[in-house]
Amino acid sequence: xxxxxxxxxxxxxxxxxxxxxxxxxxxxxxxxxxxxxxxxxxxxxxxxxxxxxxxxxxxxxxxxxxxxxxxxxxxxxxxxxxxxxxxxxxxxxxxxxxxxxxxxxxxxxxxxxxxxxxxxxxxxxxxxxxxxxxxxxxxxxxxxxxxxxxxxxxxxxxxxxxxxxxxxxxxxxxxxxxxxxxxxxxxxxxxxxxxxxxxxxxxxxxxxxxxxxxxxxxxxxxxxxxxxxxxxxxxxxxxxxxxxxxxxxxxxxxxxxxxxxxxxxxxxxxxxxxxxxxxxxxxxxxxxxxxxxxxxxxxxxxxxxxxxxxxxxxxxxx
Amino acid sequence: xxxxxxxxxxxxxxxxxxxxxxxxxxxxxxxxxxxxxxxxxxxxxxxxxxxxxxxxxxxxxxxxxxxxxxxxxxxxxxxxxxxxxxxxxxxxxxxxxxxxxxxxxxxxxxxxxxxxxxxxxxxxxxxxxxxxxxxxxxxxxxxxxxxxxxxxxxxxxxxxxxxxxxxxxxxxxxxxxxxxxxxxxxxxxxxxxxxxxxxxxxxxxxxxxxxxxxxxxxxxxxxxxxxxxxxxxxxxxxxxxxxxxxxxxxxxxxxxxxxxxxxxxxxxxxxxxxxxxxxxxxxxxxxxxxxxxxxxxxxxxxxxxxxxxxxxxxxxxxxxxxxxxxxxxxxxxxxxxxxxxxxxxxxxxxxxxxxxxxxxxxxxxxxxxxxxxxxxxxxxxxxxxxxxxxxxxxxxxxxxxxxxxxxxxxxxxxxxxxxxxxxxxxxxxxxxxxxxxxxxxxxxxxxxxxxxxxxxxxxxxxxxxxxxxxxxxxxxxxxxxxxxxxxxxxxxxxxxxxxxxxxxxxxxxxxxxxxxxxxxxxxxx
Numbered sequence: 001x002x003x004x005x006x007x008x009x010x011x012x013x014x015x016x017x018x019x020x021x022x023x024x025x026x027x028x029x030x031x032x033x034x035x036x037x038x039x040x041x042x043x044x045x046x047x048x049x050x051x052x053x054x055x056x057x058x059x060x061x062x063x064x065x066x067x068x069x070x071x072x073x074x075x076x077x078x079x080x081x082x083x084x085x086x087x088x089x090x091x092x093x094x095x096x097x098x099x100x101x102x103x104x105x106x107x108x109x110x111x112x113x114x115x116x117x118x119x120x121x122x123x124x125x126x127x128x129x130x131x132x133x134x135x136x137x138x139x140x141x142x143x144x145x146x147x148x149x150x151x152x153x154x155x156x157x158x159x160x161x162x163x164x165x166x167x168x169x170x171x172x173x174x175x176x177x178x179x180x181x182x183x184x185x186x187x188x189x190x191x192x193x194x195x196x197x198x199x200x201x202x203x204x205x206x207x208x209x210x211x212x213x214x215x216x217x218x219x220x221x222x223x224x225x226x227x228x229x230x231x232x233x234x235x236x237x238x239x240x241x242x243x244x245x246x247x248x249x250x251x252x253x254x255x256x257x258x259x260x261x262x263x264x265x266x267x268x269x270x271x272x273x274x275x276x277x278x279x280x281x282x283x284x285x286x287x288x289x290x291x292x293x294x295x296x297x298x299x300x301x302x303x304x305x306x307x308x309x310x311x312x313x314x315x316x317x318x
Numbered sequence: 319x320x321x322x323x324x325x326x327x328x329x330x331x332x333x334x335x336x337x338x339x340x341x342x343x344x345x346x347x348x349x350x351x352x353x354x355x356x357x358x359x360x361x362x363x364x365x366x367x368x369x370x371x372x373x374x375x376x377x378x379x380x381x382x383x384x385x386x387x388x389x390x391x392x393x394x395x396x397x398x399x400x401x402x403x404x405x406x407x408x409x410x411x412x413x414x415x416x417x418x419x420x421x422x423x424x425x426x427x428x429x430x431x432x433x434x435x436x437x438x439x440x441x442x443x444x445x446x447x448x449x450x451x452x453x454x455x456x457x458x459x460x461x462x463x464x465x466x467x468x469x470x471x472x473x474x475x476x477x478x479x480x481x482x483x484x485x486x487x488x489x490x491x492x493x494x495x496x497x498x499x500x501x502x503x504x505x506x507x508x509x510x511x512x513x514x515x516x517x518x519x520x521x522x523x524x525x526x527x528x529x530x531x532x533x534x535x536x537x538x539x540x541x542x543x544x545x546x547x548x549x550x551x552x553x554x555x556x557x558x559x560x561x562x563x564x565x566x567x568x569x570x571x572x573x574x575x576x577x578x579x580x581x582x583x584x585x586x587x588x589x590x591x592x593x594x595x596x597x598x599x600x601x602x603x604x605x606x607x608x609x610x611x612x613x614x615x616x617x618x619x620x621x622x623x624x625x626x627x628x629x630x631x632x633x634x635x636x637x638x639x640x641x642x643x644x645x646x647x648x649x650x651x652x653x654x655x656x657x658x659x660x661x662x663x664x665x666x667x668x669x670x671x672x673x674x675x676x677x678x679x680x681x682x683x684x685x686x687x688x689x690x691x692x693x694x695x696x697x698x699x700x701x702x703x704x705x706x707x708x709x710x711x712x713x714x715x716x717x718x719x720x721x722x723x724x725x726x727x728x729x730x731x732x733x734x735x736x737x738x739x740x741x742x743x744x745x746x747x748x749x750x751x752x753x754x755x756x757x758x759x760x761x762x763x764x765x766x767x768x769x770x771x772x773x774x775x776x777x778x779x780x781x782x783x784x785x786x787x788x789x790x791x792x793x794x795x796x797x798x799x800x801x802x803x804x805x806x807x808x809x810x811x812x813x814x815x816x817x818x819x820x821x822x823x824x825x826x827x828x829x830x831x832x833x834x835x836x837x838x839x840x841x842x843x
Binding site: 039087172265281 | 378379389465467531534537561565571725728
């Protein structure tokens with residue numbers, strides 16, 4: 001147990017280092033973009049005097065490294081700073097969006113993970129049957145289409161033609177949970193269709209791989225029922241690779257959904273990031289990137305821990 | 319209907335040709351005839367009540383409630399919902415009093431006296447007085463990033479005369495100062511110790527701001543205390559920012575919203591066929607241009623400019639880039655909606671022979687680069703390519719340079735010798751000309767300076783005889799058309815759509831959606 005904690009501590013330290021490098025990288029890349037926030041906001045009306053006045057007002061006439069270290073200092077004391085564009089607290093700006101994104105990601109995961117695990121196990125159980133082929137075909141088709149296309153197909157049939165669901169996800173903060181779920185069902189379904197294939201096929205492959213091991217053959221020879229062979233003997237050993245893929249897809253559900261957000265007008269973090277990049281609102285870009293990077297690091301850490309717990313051999317690399 | 323009557327009169331007097339009459343009529347028929355039919359049905363007049371939900375193509379998480387930062391259509395709608403101005407533009411394009419009850423001009427249009435309306439209350443209960451007006455103007459003067467700053471540079475002094483009178487002294491006469499004073503940026507807000515709180519969202523407008531999430535949605539309730547008779551009919555208002563055109567259209571067709579702006583022109587005819595939805599359009603002052611830097615070769619030669627002005631097929635561009643939702647331009651920025659538009663000025667048409675003639679006067683081969691990006695206006699790249707093809711017929715070689723959308727306004731516009739640009743237009747000739755055509759002006763994107771033109775601009779501004787002003791502005795439009803550095807191929811319509819139950823009176827064309835005042839002017843049947 002102690003050695004597990006040591007691994008976790010190591011990973012967290014590495015994660016913080018990664019975050020630091022990401023923040024430098026983002027600051028550098030945003031600096032490379034043509035124009036700055038004053039020109040982006042003033043657009044056509046950016047005369048030299050107004051730009052200079054605006055820059056001085058925002059304090060971005062100072063050199064880039066100085067601004068970065070100011071930001072870093074704030075970040076270390078838990079202060080994300082204020083948006084340059086509208087001077088709102090970033091923590092407040094991001095908080096509402098982040099909870100929306102996590103809600104949608106969580107909703108999609110709650111459908112997608114059980115669905116893909118069950119489908120994967122069933123496909124492994126009845127491998128090469130019509131059911132297996134059908135599930136494979138369907139999930140591969142749904143992952144092959146771009147997500148906006150899947151989204152538009154769902155909108156066309158379920159919303160425009162049938163009129164069962166709203167065509168956009170108009171979410172406000174004081175909406176009751178039931179309405180909220182109803183209004184985010186279509187985007188969640190779109191995301192589910194996009195991620196299910198990856199997880200389902202990994203589950204299927206991992207289990208099929210194990211099914212040819214001698215101890216499974218032993219179990220089968222003992223006369224254990226196939227479903228029990230899979231649940232009790234194969235699945236525990238398959239968790240490692242499956243959880244890794246699940247973690248990867250969960251991260252995608254949080255950070256990669258901007259297209260779905262746009263199509264369904266879902267007020268999530270992705271849209272905030274796109275807006276902020278196009279307006280060169282550096283502190284908000286930094287905050288969003290930190291959150292996205294953090295989500296990736298935490299989910300990967302979680303996957304590694306699960307792998308190690310289910311397969312203690314990984315603690316002692318040779 | 320007034321526009322149609324006006325055109326009829328002009329045709330009868332021979333002021334416009336029959337062809338022009340037909341093309342204008344077809345451009346406005348969708349605008350004018352449809353609402354006329356509907357308003358014939360709706361004899362009952364405006365009804366109170368209902369919750370209107372609108373999908374707007376603008377809005378960003380970086381927006382702010384500060385009037386000095388209003389730069390997109392979403393904030394304009396919010397602005398007009400919660401705040402009033404000294405004056406407003408009515409459906410005929412005239413500036414009429416709003417928070418000012420009336421105004422008086424004296425001293426060769428150098429002194430302007432605004433008499434404020436009495437008994438108007440802000441949302442926080444404060445009564446409107448002169449101090450509020452002065453503080454609201456001061457927010458846009460001095461050290462500020464406000465776009466209205468340059469407009470207000472002509473103000474020499476402001477002073478209150480009692481609680482309900484504000485006197486402006488201008489540095490030079492300006493007969494159109496009421497239009498400047500009613501500019502949408504200069505929202506009148508309550509003052510405290512001589513200053514306004516720019517982001518408090520409080521005004522005298524018809525709706526109270528209840529919730530505002532930048533770039534996502536805002537929510538309003540009706541101001542029960544609204545001073546303006548017959549305006550502000552909805553009980554509740556929900557404004558959504560939906561930038562993706564497909565999502566916006568979906569929202570309307572699935573009944574999630576009642577109104578949308580910026581209909582996708584490609585599919586506007588399909589949307590109009592859908593039962594329960596009506597598509598409407600207005601021709602305002604919005605125009606798309608190709609400005610040439612007249613201080614840079616070869617555009618410093620007027621023959622080159624004239625050759626290029628004759629080398630674009632305007633009808634084709636209106637047809638293919640605007641899908642017919644616009645009218646052709648005449649190489650000057652004054653729209654038919656402006657008060658002194660020179661309708662008698664001959665329409666410039668596509669004429670390869672004339673283009674060749676001017677090209678030969680300029681010394682033969684014209685080979686130029688045209689920088690374009692869709693950031694300039696939707697379809698700018700397509701328009702540039704069409705331009706290249708029609709110019710090739712006249713032996714003019716245009717190379718279209720595709721520029722990135724990012725940073726277009728800072729790196730391409732007014733930097734490259736020839737590019738694409740759009741103007742929302744201005745309600746008055748003086749304003750438009752002073753903004754972009756006056757020699758040395760900061761937005762003079764053609765770097766053009768013309769002595770007679772600049773002279774007339776100052777003269778016409780201070781002139782109070784409207785007939786003399788008309789003639790002056792006619793001359794100026796002609797000068798820009800024949801000697802200026804700008805190609806103005808088209809005026810783009812504002813196209814928007816709404817559910818059938820949404821009703822409205824005659825539509826103002828100065829901005830999108832009834833002068834952006836649809837929340838105040840429209841109602842549910």
